[in-house]
Amino acid sequence: MKIANYELIFQKRTFSITGFRAIAYRILFVIFGLMTVGFIFLLNGINPLDLFFLSNRSMLRIILILLPHTFVSFIPLLCIAIGLAIPFKARIDNIGAEGQFIMGMLAATWTAMEFPDLPSIVLIPLMFLNGFILGAIWALPVVFFRAKGGFQGADVVVSFLMVFPALYLMQYLVSGPWRDPATGFAFSKILPESAQIPGIPIEIYVPFLDATWNFDPVHISIFLVLIIALVTYYYLFRTEEGIPKTKIGYEINVTGKNPLAGRMAGISFFKVILISMIISGGLAGIAGVAEIAGNKLRLTVNSAGYGFTAIVVAYLGGLNPIGIIFSALFFAALISGGTAINLTGLPVSALDMFSGIILFYVLLSEFFFRYTIKWRRS
Amino acid sequence: METVLEMQNVCKTFYGDGVEIHANDNVNFSLKQGEIHALLGENGAGKSTLVNNLFRRPDSGTILLRGKEVELSNPIAALRHGLAIARQDLSKSLIERHTVAENILSISEGFFLSLSRIEREITSALNKYELGDIDPKTKIWKLSGGEKQRVEILKALITDPEIIILDEPTSMLTPPEIVNLFRLLNSLRSQGKSIIIITHHLEEAINYCDRITVMRHGEVVATLETEKEKNAWASEEEGIRHLATLMVGKEVLYELARKKMEPGKLTAEIQGLFATNDMGDTVVNGVSLQLKENQILGIAGISGNGQQELVEAMLHWRKVDSGKVLIHGKKIDDVSIVQDITGKSIREIRDLGIAYIPEDRRKALILDLSIRENLILNSYRKSGGLFIDQKSIVNVTEELISIFKIKTPSALSSVRSLSGGNRQKVVVARETTLAPPEGRKLILIAENPTFGLDVGTTQFVREELLRLREEGAAIMLISSDLTEVLALSDRIAVMYKGKIMGILNSQEATREKVGLMMGGSTLQEAIE
Incomplete structure (x- = not known):
């Protein structure tokens, strides 16, 4: 690329950046992102330092006060992002986790309404199972169009388009057949008690914030999700002497880096994408079940958009479950910190801008992980 | 005879995955007025890269047209200087979904373009150059391999250029069509045009070309005057052998100890x-x-x-x-x-x-x-x-x-x-x-x-x-x-x-x- 008298040269890195340097790079780029956001706030007459850290209503303080709230958003974000990291690693772009997430919510609601008399110990696992299955089914078209069709970008297009049928199906069900006649709104009935996932009954008074942390809204699915993260990490991502534990883990690596060589060695592209998309869709479905049965307790016409945010979470976490735990926490905190932005009087969409800009910088850092840039006078 | 085109110390390097391929390494090449000049070499020897340098800027080196230094940074510039090329890879050079006339339209200049005028010109040019019957309104994908190749050759000739470059023009032609093509090139030569032809077929080079330049690994190995060499060669076979040796090269090998073995099952x-x-x-x-x-x-x-x-x-x-x-x-x-x-x-x-x-x-x-x-x-x-x-x-x-x-x-x-x-x-x-x-x-x-x-x-x-x-x-x-x-x-x-x-x-x-x-x-x- 040429700019005036200079030539820009992009060169692929021969050595990949790993370990602490990789973490440091990502944090650095998040800071760049925060600075850019801060600059935009400054243009709107708001001191970003006050907004972020210093004032009594700063994001940092609000995040700390709303810590339990952060954990509530952390659960679906983590679960979906772990699921996304697997196809992303195989270079399958599943950007439609939102649809799979919604299908999980529908599966949970349907199961709970259909079998309200089952004891919790049976009903809740059944809801999770159905959520996994429906979420996975919603991801299957991606597999067939990407593996059997001729269009390389089918994964992006198909997975994204599959969001809308899910969304409209939910809106139809909520405002039609499943509508709760007791309210005037488009809500479904509240789930029967047997279908509700219990919270963690802990209250802590935090003196330096002068606030009480009430962990009751944090449902115990958080343990399930953390276990899923660790199991996925152990079997698919962790390497011992450079080798993953399972064959499918290795095949995902190979397919992601060079599908041609993989095919030549007899690795079935179809099998890899099938397995990774089933896990991905299934985990998004599980997140949907947890969200409905643990947090919202009833369907509404809106989904929370976790499916899209989780894409950023997965990338910021370096497509590694351990990293994703931290990046999910970061984004969950941003969501609760968003309240602080509302208090400044800026529109709600300022929060979307916030995560959009962070995403931009995260993707930019991915680019720098792969390339170096040099200037040369031409 | 006057030298119309000269390329001096031309270099072109491609950067692959961590490797540099020196496709052209300080290549010198000259083309005289009214000659057919063959460019020989194995795949990857740098022949196509060399002629492509006339349609984009090489990494370094100078290009002289009739002794004057020119910069040919894009195909249009080359066309204006009277250079035209029939490319090797027809799938890239011709647009399959367009008609013959629309493909040739792409190299015509001017603000108002008349498709019917171009169609008339194509028909008359086809007759003039005896390139056979092709309907200018046919879509390219309906044509056979040989017909496509003739369209590509026509595309090079229709602008009436001084220097004609043909990159493997005979790969899809039948033997009689090849004879026809070289008859055509002969008549163009007698009109004073200069022609570069890239080919794999050594006998074509020996029988029809005035000079032969052999390339190997991005460098020019030799430039031969066909007439002179023909006297030295006992037969056409010997000529082919000579050229093949130049193309392939005799590498100095260590001794390989190949034990005698009976073939197994x-x-x-x-x-x-x-x-x-x-x-x-x-x-x-x-x-x-x-x-x-x-x-x-x-x-x-x-x-x-x-x-x-x-x-x-x-x-x-x-x-x-x-x-x-x-x-x-x-x-x-x-x-x-x-x-x-x-x-x-x-x-x-x-x-x-x-x-x-x-x-x-x-x-x-x-x-x-x-x-x-x-x-x-x-x-x-x-x-x-x-x-x-x-x-x-x-x-x-x-x-x-x-x-x-x-x-x-x-x-x-x-x-x-x-x-x-x-x-x-x-x-x-x-x-x-x-x-x-x-x-x-x-x-x-x-x-x-x-x-x-x-x-x-x-x-x-x-x-x-x-x-x-x-x-x-x-x-x-x-x-x-x-x-x-x-x-x-x-x-x-x-x-x-x-x-x-x-x-x-x-x-x-x-x-x-x-x-x-x-x-x-x-x-x-x-x-x-």
Whole structure:
């Protein structure tokens, strides 16, 4: 690329950046992102330092006060992002986790309404199972169009388009057949008690914030999700002497880096994408079940958009479950910190801008992980 | 005669995955007024790159037109200076969904364009140049290969340029059409036009061209005056031989100790195989071959004569139109069986003990993964169940790195960090240690396994092939390097236009005979 008298040269890195340097790079780029956001706030007459850290209503303080709230958003974000990291690693772009997430919510609601008399110990696992299955089914078209069709970008297009049928199906069900006649709104009935996932009954008074942390809204699915993260990490991502534990883990690596060589060695592209998309869709479905049965307790016409945010979470976490735990926490905190932005009087969409800009910088850092840039006078 | 075009010290380098390919390395070339100048060389010698430098800026070097330095930074600039080209790759040069007239419209200048005027001009030009009947309103994809090529030639001639460049214009023409084309070029020459023609066909160069420039590895090897040379050559054959030697080059080889060995059992057999290339032309034309244990079967031929498609069809990478690939051998219970592997999945085929060293390294290596992960690409699934046997893999890969002397600080470094030679060693290490099922010997298909390697690694790879042969492997060596084929093979099959022209024993195979057959002579003709 040429700019005036200079030539820009992009060169692929021969050595990949790993370990602490990789973490440091990502944090650095998040800071760049925060600075850019801060600059935009400054243009709107708001001191970003006050907004972020210093004032009594700063994001940092609000995040700390709303810590339990952060954990509530952390659960679906983590679960979906772990699921996304697997196809992303195989270079399958599943950007439609939102649809799979919604299908999980529908599966949970349907199961709970259909079998309200089952004891919790049976009903809740059944809801999770159905959520996994429906979420996975919603991801299957991606597999067939990407593996059997001729269009390389089918994964992006198909997975994204599959969001809308899910969304409209939910809106139809909520405002039609499943509508709760007791309210005037488009809500479904509240789930029967047997279908509700219990919270963690802990209250802590935090003196330096002068606030009480009430962990009751944090449902115990958080343990399930953390276990899923660790199991996925152990079997698919962790390497011992450079080798993953399972064959499918290795095949995902190979397919992601060079599908041609993989095919030549007899690795079935179809099998890899099938397995990774089933896990991905299934985990998004599980997140949907947890969200409905643990947090919202009833369907509404809106989904929370976790499916899209989780894409950023997965990338910021370096497509590694351990990293994703931290990046999910970061984004969950941003969501609760968003309240602080509302208090400044800026529109709600300022929060979307916030995560959009962070995403931009995260993707930019991915680019720098792969390339170096040099200037040369031409 | 006046020199119309001169290229001085032209360099063009392509940057691949960590490698630099010097496609043109300080090339000097001149074209005189009213001559037909042939540009010869193997695939990848830099011929097309050289002429393409007239339509884009080369990395360095000067281009003189009639003694004046010019900068031809894009095709339009070249056109304005009176240069026109018929390109080799028609799928890139012609727009398939457009008509003949619309394709030619793309090189016409002016603000108001009249399609009907261009159609009239095309018809009259076709008559003038005797390029046959082509309706300017036909879509390109409806035309045959030969017709497309004639449209491309017409595209070069229609602007009435002073300098005409034809990049492999005869590859899809029938012999009478070729005669016609050269008659046309002759008449253009007598009008004072200058012509550069790139070709693989040596006899075309000898019979029709005034001067011949031979290129190899991005450099000009020689420029010959055909008339002068013709006096020195006893016959046309000798001329072809001379040019072939210049093209291929005689590399200084270390002595390869090829032990005498009796051929072993028949292990694989290809029967009457037909396959098409991506464009739908039949390029593997009824090939039958036999692979035996303790034997290297060399496939000689100028690249692009169907060798690649043959291998791809064998490995089920490409659809087999008809014919069979059979694997002979016994199962553990000692019963002789023949398995038809046509249409089986790549995994099933590879699990029969068929190793493959592709010419295209992208098919063999995952650059961003570690050396260890690349080395286990075949063996990782040997252990049963879902898990990889990590411990044994660590030992095996460390061993391979030391046996094959892969120079790296660690097995965990990415393959991208290795030099070209060491990268190829990774492939050779992995493929030659592929474990065939019990009771079977390895079958190795090696496609130009030393292409682009330094002398040391080349020698290493060749010795490795010979060692495998002694261990009982059946090896199919496809190489456009005649020296390599002659030095290593027990039997040599020569491929030309998708057909096997004949199979020679190593004793009877000489450079001359094989060279003639590579140019299309049958075995009978070559012996005479």
